[in-house]
Amino acid sequence: MTVIAIVLKELAHRKWSFLLSLLAVVTAVALFVAYFTTAEASQRETARVTRDLGFNLRILPKNTDMDQFWADGFSDQTMPEDTVGRFAKYENVFLVYNHLVASLERKILLQGKAVIVSGLAPAVVAPAQKRQPMGFAIRAGTVLVGFQVAQRLGLAKGGQIELAGEKFAVEQCLAESGTEDDIRVFGLLSDVQRILKLEGLINEIKAIDCLCLTADQDPLKILRAELAKALPETKVIQLRAIADARAKQRRALERYAAFFSPFVLVVCAAWIGVLAMLNVRERKIEIGLLRALGYSSNRIAWLFLAKSAVLGGVGAVLGYAIGSALALNFGPEIFKVTAQAIKPDFGLLAWASVAAPAFAALATFIPAMLAVAQDPAESLRGE
Amino acid sequence: MVRFENVSKVYRTRAGEVRSLDGLNLEVKPCEFIVVRGPSGCGKTTLLLTAGGMLHPTSGEISVGGQALYSLNRRERAVFRAREIGFVFQMFHLVPYLNVIENVLLAGSSACVRPNSKRAHDLVARLGLASRAFHKPAALSTGERQRVAIARALLNQPKLILADEPTGNLDPENAAEVFRHLEDFHRAGGTVIVVTHGTMAEEYADRVLQMRAGSLNGS
Ligand SMILES: Nc1ncnc2c1ncn2[C@@H]1O[C@H](COP(=O)(O)OP(=O)(O)OP(=O)(O)O)[C@@H](O)[C@H]1O
Ligand SMILES: [Mg+2]
Numbered sequence: 362m363t364v365i366a367i368v369l370k371e372l373a374h375r376k377w378s379f380l381l382s383l384l385a386v387v388t389a390v391a392l393f394v395a396y397f398t399t400a401e402a403s404q405r406e407t408a409r410v411t412r413d414l415g416f417n418l419r420i421l422p423k424n425t426d427m428d429q430f431w432a433d434g435f436s437d438q439t440m441p442e443d444t445v446g447r448f449a450k451y452e453n454v455f456l457v458y459n460h461l462v463a464s465l466e467r468k469i470l471l472q473g474k475a476v477i478v479s480g481l482a483p484a485v486v487a488p489a490q491k492r493q494p495m496g497f498a499i500r501a502g503t504v505l506v507g508f509q510v511a512q513r514l515g516l517a518k519g520g521q522i523e524l525a526g527e528k529f530a531v532e533q534c535l536a537e538s539g540t541e542d543d544i545r546v547f548g549l550l551s552d553v554q555r556i557l558k559l560e561g562l563i564n565e566i567k568a569i570d571c572l573c574l575t576a577d578q579d580p581l582k583i584l585r586a587e588l589a590k591a592l593p594e595t596k597v598i599q600l601r602a603i604a605d606a607r608a609k610q611r612r613a614l615e616r617y618a619a620f621f622s623p624f625v626l627v628v629c630a631a632w633i634g635v636l637a638m639l640n641v642r643e644r645k646i647e648i649g650l651l652r653a654l655g656y657s658s659n660r661i662a663w664l665f666l667a668k669s670a671v672l673g674g675v676g677a678v679l680g681y682a683i684g685s686a687l688a689l690n691f692g693p694e695i696f697k698v699t700a701q702a703i704k705p706d707f708g709l710l711a712w713a714s715v716a717a718p719a720f721a722a723l724a725t726f727i728p729a730m731l732a733v734a735q736d737p738a739e740s741l742r743g744e
Numbered sequence: 745m746v747r748f749e750n751v752s753k754v755y756r757t758r759a760g761e762v763r764s765l766d767g768l769n770l771e772v773k774p775c776e777f778i779v780v781r782g783p784s785g786c787g788k789t790t791l792l793l794t795a796g797g798m799l800h801p802t803s804g805e806i807s808v809g810g811q812a813l814y815s816l817n818r819r820e821r822a823v824f825r826a827r828e829i830g831f832v833f834q835m836f837h838l839v840p841y842l843n844v845i846e847n848v849l850l851a852g853s854s855a856c857v858r859p860n861s862k863r864a865h866d867l868v869a870r871l872g873l874a875s876r877a878f879h880k881p882a883a884l885s886t887g888e889r890q891r892v893a894i895a896r897a898l899l900n901q902p903k904l905i906l907a908d909e910p911t912g913n914l915d916p917e918n919a920a921e922v923f924r925h926l927e928d929f930h931r932a933g934g935t936v937i938v939v940t941h942g943t944m945a946e947e948y949a950d951r952v953l954q955m956r957a958g959s960l961n962g963s
Contacts, residue, residue: 367842373841520842545934562948598818646835650837651850653825654831655826655851655857656820656822657854658818658819660854741798742789742793742835
């Protein structure tokens with residue numbers, strides 16, 4: 362009989378103790394699998410929520426007068442349009458952005474009242490992101506008109522608006538935003554540069570800031586230092602509230618996971634270890650007998666370690682199935698926006714089927730050594 | 745075949761010293777059937793365990809088949825035991841999750857001997873257990889259990905069988921059957937040392953030894 366045959370027969374005989382140990386492994390594996398399966402969705406969800414809140418990094422021309430900036434809501438200075446391309450090059454060097462938008466804004470008079478003309482370049486998207494972000498893509502020759510402007514001028518979709526002597530088709534009248542966006546007219550950056558006679562220039566780059574930097578204590582300081590070196594013609598301000606809320610959320614989640622995972626591991630290891638210890642005690646005589654039959658210490662230790670390996674293997678598969686099922690069932694409830702990102706991850710199965718047996722073997726290592734060390738004469742003498 | 749030279753086994757406990765074996769001398773010739781008798785606690789089990797290489801004596805020399813047992817290391821002793829010595833215990837010590845055949849085969853699975861399934865089946869049949877071959881120990885009578893244990897002890901064709909009160913839990917009929925099987929082994933050239941309380945063994949014995957307080961008289 363091979364060691365594995367003996368192990369399987371013993372497992373079948375002591376079903377309940379096996380199922381109890383199995384429960385420990387399955388619990389640990391299922392929790393980790395569920396956590397990692399939803400982790401991706403959770404991270405994307407955070408990004409999406411902040412994107413909905415708006416841009417939270419504003420990169421401005423260096424010589425911007427901040428009093429003017431806050432009074433008008435935009436910088437009256439300019440920087441070259443290719444700054445955005447140079448900024449994009451630093452992706453993954455000291456920042457990770459979701460996307461960057463270069464813009465040019467100026468106040469002009471339209472029928473006696475001020476409107477802000479905003480020229481937006483197509484977003485530069487982080488390589489990892491791949492897809493274009495949501496939001497409006499503006500076609501050349503068309504504009505989106507803010508709520509207040511549309512009301513005052515009686516504009517509607519399909520109408521026309523004249524800006525600095527050039528006619529544009531109204532692509533859309535925006536819903537009331539309750540911000541200065543209501544007196545904005547959004548056009549394509551190149552169109553706006555042309556009518557303002559500021560070709561090749563922008564006055565702001567908006568970005569969703571990096572995911573890792575905000576987890577640090579003062580990301581803005583680092584960012585400013587780096588930007589000073591890389592893009593000396595810029596300065597940066599951060600919309601604190603948004604960034605902080607996000608960083609806090611992420612840190613809370615990380616702290617929770619950091620506390621939770623070792624705790625689960627220790628509890629499950631102790632659980633398996635205690636059951637293995639009871640198993641060794643129950644099999645005292647059997648171990649003595651195997652000694653009398655000429656079994657070596659190694660072979661006896663193998664009986665116990667192989668058993669935990671079987672336990673880990675079965676636990677890994679079951680735990681993976683249950684963890685994935687949990688993630689797929691409850692994940693979409695929790696992460697409503699990015700539910701699509703929750704898919705079974707077969708890489709986790711591979712991981713679990715290596716880690717769980719190793720973990721179970723480690724948890725039963727001490728009982729196995731005790732089994733080997735015990736005095737066979739002692740156990741054979743008694744009942 | 746078995747030789748004890750001035751063997752002592754002393755347990756040092758907090759309650760004091762216990763001399764299980766006290767300067768014991770014994771010479772068992774090949775193909776001898778020895779019966780050892782003696783009061784409880786006189787060291788009979790200790791004698792068998794030391795003879796089987798399971799228990800290191802405190803002092804003295806023990807050799808089996810000319811091999812000094814305790815000059816071997818643990819691993820070598822285990823191999824020697826698997827090949828040369830069969831144990832039979834009063835409590836049978838069958839493995840509860842294995843059936844009759846598997847329990848017998850367990851003796852042939854220790855890596856240093858080759859498992860022999862045909863011999864296991866032959867032995868089980870010879871001991872009158874053919875119809876119970878695939879039953880678990882819990883489903884067997886005590887007499888049947890001890891016969892399984894004997895089959896297990898015989899599997900590797902040992903030269904020596906050490907039996908510790910093998911009939912202690914059996915009725916006279918089953919006890920007689922156990923002795924008949926030990927006698928068969930003996931006739932085929934095996935050496936047997938049996939520890940027993942009963943008198944039944946004596947008709948099979950070449951020699952009966954009386955043990956008292958860790959040593960033997962009549963050797
Ligand atoms: N681990 C131990 N520690 C201390 N004393 C022990 C130990 N094992 C055995 N003894 C003592 O050694 C002596 C001999 O024990 P042993 O089991 O050999 O007796 P025995 O002749 O087989 O008795 P019985 O007929 O009751 O089985 C006994 O007094 C016993 O109490
Ligand atoms: Mg005894």
